[in-house]
Structures are given as C-alpha cells and as structure tokens.
Amino acid sequence: MPTTLHDEAAIVGIGQTPYSKNSGVSELSLACQAVRNAIDDAGLEPGQVDGLVTFLMDSSDEVEVARAVGIGGLDLFSRVAYGGGGAVGLVHQAAMAIATGTCETVVVYRALNGRSGQRMGQGVSGDIITSDLIHWSWYMPYGMLTPATWVAFCAQRYMHEYGATSEHLAQIAISTRKHAVNNPNAAFYGKPLTREDYFASKMVTEPLRLFDCCQETDGGCALVITSPERARDLKQKPAMIRGVSQASAPGQEQMTSFYRDDLAALPEMELAAEQVYAQSGLGPDDIDAAILYDAFTPEVLMQLESFGFCGKGEAKDFIQDGALEVGGRLPNNTHGGLLSEAYIHGVNNIAEGARLIRGESCNQPEKVDHVLVSSGVGVPTGALILGTT
Numbered sequence: 117m118p119t120t121l122h123d124e125a126a127i128v129g130i131g132q133t134p135y136s137k138n139s140g141v142s143e144l145s146l147a148c149q150a151v152r153n154a155i156d157d158a159g160l161e162p163g164q165v166d167g168l169v170t171f172l173m174d175s176s177d178e179v180e181v182a183r184a185v186g187i188g189g190l191d192l193f194s195r196v197a198y199g200g201g202g203a204v205g206l207v208h209q210a211a212m213a214i215a216t217g218t219c220e221t222v223v224v225y226r227a228l229n230g231r232s233g234q235r236m237g238q239g240v241s242g243d244i245i246t247s248d249l250i251h252w253s254w255y256m257p258y259g260m261l262t263p264a265t266w267v268a269f270c271a272q273r274y275m276h277e278y279g280a281t282s283e284h285l286a287q288i289a290i291s292t293r294k295h296a297v298n299n300p301n302a303a304f305y306g307k308p309l310t311r312e313d314y315f316a317s318k319m320v321t322e323p324l325r326l327f328d329c330c331q332e333t334d335g336g337c338a339l340v341i342t343s344p345e346r347a348r349d350l351k352q353k354p355a356m357i358r359g360v361s362q363a364s365a366p367g368q369e370q371m372t373s374f375y376r377d378d379l380a381a382l383p384e385m386e387l388a389a390e391q392v393y394a395q396s397g398l399g400p401d402d403i404d405a406a407i408l409y410d411a412f413t414p415e416v417l418m419q420l421e422s423f424g425f426c427g428k429g430e431a432k433d434f435i436q437d438g439a440l441e442v443g444g445r446l447p448n449n450t451h452g453g454l455l456s457e458a459y460i461h462g463v464n465n466i467a468e469g470a471r472l473i474r475g476e477s478c479n480q481p482e483k484v485d486h487v488l489v490s491s492g493v494g495v496p497t498g499a500l501i502l503g504t505t
Contacts, residue, residue, distance in 0.1 A: 128346075132467065169209045171196060281432075290310070303457065335464075
C-alpha cells in the first residue's frame with residue numbers, strides 16, 4: 117500500500133454542463149449531466165464507476181445520481197465540507213480510495229443553481245444551522261453579512277501592510293478576463309474588460325469593486341479519477357496527481373478567521389503548499405501554470421505568496437508585465453476562473469488544470485508539465501499538483 121498519493125491516481129475524464137444564470141432544470145439534472153459527460157469523456161460506461169464524491173452542501177444525493185446515470189452500486193460515497201475549500205478535497209478523497217484499492221474509478225462532482233436558486237452572494241440566511249453562526253454573530257451586527265465583506269476586511273489589511281492598490285486588483289481581473297474572452301464556455305466569452313471598465317464598476321465593499329468578485333452561476337462539473345494503470349487504456353491523456361493535500365490552520369474559521377495574529381496571511385494555504393510540494397517532490401520553480409482560487413481578486417495576490425512564487429508583500433510586483441497571462445511566468449486561470457468563466461465552487465478550476473495537462477485549454481501555454489490548483493480561500497482548503505505522464 118502506498119505511503120503517499122504521489123502518482124497513485126489520475127484525472128481521466130472531464131464533464132460539464134452549460135454555465136448560465138438560469139439553467140431551467142433541477143440541480144440533480146445538472147449533476148447527472150456533468151457526471152455522464154465526464155464518464156463519456158473518459159471512454160467508460162456508467163457501470164464501471166464504483167465511487168462518488170461531492171460537496172457537503174450539494175443537494176444531489178450520490179444514490180440519486182448513481183440511479184439516474186446508471187452507475188448502479190457504490191463502494192464509496194463521500195462528502196467534503198467548507199464550500200470552495202472542499203474542491204481539491206474531492207480529488208483527495210477519490211485519490212485515497214483509488215490508492216488503497218477501495219475503488220477502481222471515482223467520479224467527483226458539484227452542481228448548483230447558484231444564480232437562479234439559492235445565491236451564495238446573498239450571505240448569511242436563516243437556513244444556516246451550523247456552529248458557524250456562533251462566530252458569524254460576533255460581527256454580523258456590524259453589517260458584515262456576506263463573503264465579500266469578510267474578504268474585504270482582510271484585503272484592506274493586506275493592502276495597507278504591503279502597499280497593494282486597486283491598480284493591482286485591476287490587473288488580476290483584467291488578466292483573467294483576457295482568458296475568458298477566448299473560452300466559449302465562459303460567461304464573459306468575447307467580452308474584454310478594460311481598465312476603464314474596471315474602475316467604472318460599482319464599489320461592492322471597499323476595496324472590492326464588481327469585477328473583483330466572482331460570479332453566481334448555474335451549472336455542474338465532474339471529473340473521473342482512476343489508477344494510472346487503468347488510465348493507460350482510456351481515450352484521454354491522463355492528468356497525473358503528483359500531490360494533493362487538505363489543510364486547516366490554527367485559528368481557522370469559515371471564511372473569516374479574524375482572530376488570528378496576522379489578518380494579512382493565509383496560513384492554511386501555506387500549510388497546503390508545504391504538504392503538496394513535499395508529496396510531489398516539486399517546488400514553485402517547477403510549476404508551469406496555476407489555477408488559483410479566485411473568488412475575489414486579492415486572494416490571488418495572497419496565494420502567490422503562500423505558494424512561494426514570490427516573497428511576502430511581493431505579489432504586486434510579481435504580476436507586472438503580463439506574468440499571469442499566456443506567455444508570462446505563471447499563466448493563471450487560463451479558462452477565466454471563477455471571476456470570468458463560472459462559479460462551480462472550484463471544480464471547474466480543477467477541470468481546467470486537467471485540460472492544461474492534456475494540452476486542450478482555450479489558452480494553452482507552450483509548455484505545461486505541471487499545474488498547481490488551489491481550493492477556496494479563508495476556509496479549510498487544499499492544493500493539487502497535476503502532471504504529465
């Protein structure tokens with residue numbers, strides 16, 4: 117039995133639905149479409165899948181998806197908590213199942229009507245019954261009710277500490293949009309974002325303007341994960357899982373963590389980085405492209421530092437001269453990310469990581485041997501490095 121997950125599993129299928137603001141179908145329908153498309157993409161039959169993993173907050177039960185898609189029996193059904201922080205966790209669960217022999221083929225998925233149904237951006241509501249309500253209650257009376265307000269609080273501290281400005285946030289938004297312009301699946305396909313557009317957009321909560329914030333999206337995305345041995349006989353080029361981690365740091369809360377010693381740091385990301393680099397045997401210099409979770413633009417700056425691409429406070433300088441664009445040092449979110457493709461809680465980000473390894477991105481860099489993908493920011497999180505065979 118392996119002692120690490122290094123090269124013990126691979127992503128071999130990608131499935132998605134159209135991304136929209138009003139799907140017109142149930143979340144179960146979206147889940148089934150995405151799962152079936154992923155299985156088809158891998159060249160498998162539904163009956164060959166023996167495991168399903170999804171988010172704790174996903175409304176589509178594994179048994180309902182299995183029945184509707186024709187998967188049949190399951191040897192594994194599992195769920196991961198913490199919203200976008202769980203995206204890489206899905207892959208982590210699947211890879212462990214493959215590596216231990218629990219399953220031969222696992223499909224991970226996320227499906228939501230995030231715009232026409234319950235909207236994440238509307239913030240805390242009466243249907244939240246978890247213990248998160250305890251710490252949220254400490255600052256909700258001050259108007260901090262939504263993820264944007266929570267992130268803005270930490271972003272302001274980071275910008276004050278290290279001299280980052282709205283100009284730097286604009287660079288993140290504009291570089292990401294450049295990639296979405298070429299992606300037919302993106303909400304902003306064919307719709308470039310100029311500096312003037314960015315600064316003319318409304319202030320949501322200082323320092324976050326409209327285009328600093330991710331979208332609300334209807335849609336589904338799924339991935340098929342199996343062993344390297346089985347992957348060799350399938351129709352798609354496998355994206356090998358070089359390393360995958362989950363991480364929660366001391367003082368961790370859900371989206372806030374306001375009582376840490378340093379509001380301008382992401383210790384959970386630093387821990388995820390340490391783990392995934394150690395497992396993969398790689399470091400920042402080995403990463404050719406990145407898919408950094410971009411629910412909000414300041415989070416990209418902070419993650420560049422957490423993963424060692426630059427020193428503390430140096431991200432604003434690192435991103436200059438097109439560093440995050442195709443042809444730059446670290447092409448980032450080549451599909452448009454959560455800001456400009458769609459918000460499927462980061463599973464669509466993992467799909468783009470696999471496409472980059474396949475050589476199938478709409479904005480494919482010249483050389484991609486290794487891709488780093490991160491999970492949500494401000495929550496228990498994770499990191500994934502995909503590589504070529």
